[in-house]
Amino acid sequence: MNFPRLPEGFDLDPLRPRVLRHNAEAREVWDSYKADRPIRVPVHFAAARTLYHELHGLDWRGYYEDPDEMIRLQLETEKYKRELPLGDHPLAEAPDAWEVRVDFHPIATAASLGCPVMFRPDAVPAHQSLNRGLQECLEMEWPDWLESALMPRHAVFIDQFDQRCVTEGLRFMGKPVNRVKPTIPSTGGGIFSTALDLRGEEIMADMYEFPEEVHVLLERIAEWRIGLERTWTLRDGMAYPLDHPGKGEIEITDHGIDMLSVDTYETFIGSLISRLAAKYRQAPSTFLHHCGKGTHLLPAIMKRCKFDRLHALTWPLNDIGRIRRELGQHVWITAVIADTIYQGGPEATRAAVKEFLTPEVMGSGRICIWVAGEAAGIPVASYKAVYEAVKEFGRYR
Numbered sequence: 001m002n003f004p005r006l007p008e009g010f011d012l013d014p015l016r017p018r019v020l021r022h023n024a025e026a027r028e029v030w031d032s033y034k035a036d037r038p039i040r041v042p043v044h045f046a047a048a049r050t051l052y053h054e055l056h057g058l059d060w061r062g063y064y065e066d067p068d069e070m071i072r073l074q075l076e077t078e079k080y081k082r083e084l085p086l087g088d089h090p091l092a093e094a095p096d097a098w099e100v101r102v103d104f105h106p107i108a109t110a111a112s113l114g115c116p117v118m119f120r121p122d123a124v125p126a127h128q129s130l131n132r133g134l135q136e137c138l139e140m141e142w143p144d145w146l147e148s149a150l151m152p153r154h155a156v157f158i159d160q161f162d163q164r165c166v167t168e169g170l171r172f173m174g175k176p177v178n179r180v181k182p183t184i185p186s187t188g189g190g191i192f193s194t195a196l197d198l199r200g201e202e203i204m205a206d207m208y209e210f211p212e213e214v215h216v217l218l219e220r221i222a223e224w225r226i227g228l229e230r231t232w233t234l235r236d237g238m239a240y241p242l243d244h245p246g247k248g249e250i251e252i253t254d255h256g257i258d259m260l261s262v263d264t265y266e267t268f269i270g271s272l273i274s275r276l277a278a279k280y281r282q283a284p285s286t287f288l289h290h291c292g293k294g295t296h297l298l299p300a301i302m303k304r305c306k307f308d309r310l311h312a313l314t315w316p317l318n319d320i321g322r323i324r325r326e327l328g329q330h331v332w333i334t335a336v337i338a339d340t341i342y343q344g345g346p347e348a349t350r351a352a353v354k355e356f357l358t359p360e361v362m363g364s365g366r367i368c369i370w371v372a373g374e375a376a377g378i379p380v381a382s383y384k385a386v387y388e389a390v391k392e393f394g395r396y397r
């Protein structure tokens with residue numbers, strides 16, 4: 001069967017002066033940021049996918065059921081992004097190669113554990129917790145990494161991606177299309193997130209009543225997740241970093257941890273990270289994605305893991321000025337301004353960006369803004385307003 005027809009070029013003239021100016025500035029902004037001599041705060045625009053789906057009234061179901069449709073939509077979205085002057089990415093320019101990925105984010109792991117998945121017509125899929133009893137969690141049989149729930153579909157998609165990209169040599173606007181490897185099923189969080197998927201929030205009461213059992217469960221979850229990553233990395237013909245001392249890192253990102261006190265976090269999660277690090281002879285990761293409101297945990301995590309990149313730190317849920325004071329100016333922060341602010345329209349957005357970009361938050365650099373675009377229904381005018389306001393209030397020189 002032929003691959004669906006793809007556009008042959010951008011709907012935007014790459015030689016228009018406006019486009020040339022935009023691209024020159026975007027490049028300079030990222031280059032100077034990376035060189036640690038920033039001219040202004042960079043804006044990473046990641047909302048094109050949501051906007052594209054809204055524009056075309058797309059149902060996500062097709063995306064999750066048809067590998068060709070998954071490839072087509074990823075390429076179309078990437079093209080569309082490169083036509084939207086809403087962030088510091090190049091306009092009307094194709095990359096040297098396009099990247100596509102098998103993407104059952106964020107539900108692949110939860111689904112294989114048996115969590116009920118909701119495929120919704122207007123949003124990414126979601127899953128429910130199983131709310132199993134603690135004993136049930138301890139006695140459960142751990143699902144097969146290749147055969148449970150969505151996993152066979154994950155494999156079918158990978159093979160179809162390779163058929164298109166490798167065997168048939170799919171190209172888009174004259175450039176090759178590559179599948180990102182290894183393609184590991186989205187684990188959508190961390191060890192504690194998985195505990196919440198299995199046991200629900202009762203796990204936090206268990207931590208007080210049955211600490212020994214919780215330690216056992218968390219360790220089993222950690223090893224199952226490592227097994228999952230190993231299985232799919234090897235399936236892609238690659239070496240699994242944790243099997244080679246010093247070549248990998250122990251993941252420290254975990255959704256839901258902001259509900260824990262510093263003590264509880266350290267006792268159950270922090271100590272487990274240290275044990276895994278010792279067992280696999282790897283250092284903890286220095287990259288922490290944290291989209292919750294765990295300001296109180298960050299100094300303890302830093303002490304243990306010495307992270308230097310903090311990703312998706314959401315404002316105003318977190319006081320980013322305080323975090324800079326407590327952690328030091330050396331940490332690279334990717335900040336997110338809450339979706340609820342963008343939903344308030346362009347004026348509210350502009351005012352919020354102005355309020356956000358204090359001298360303390362801007363520091364002497366190492367901060368950028370990530371426009372995540374997870375929520376539907378945000379007006380394009382708000383996205384325009386963020387970018388314009390950062391250009392106005394986010395300059396260093």
Ligand SMILES: [Zn+2]
Binds near residue numbers: 289291292312
């Ligand atoms: Zn997150």
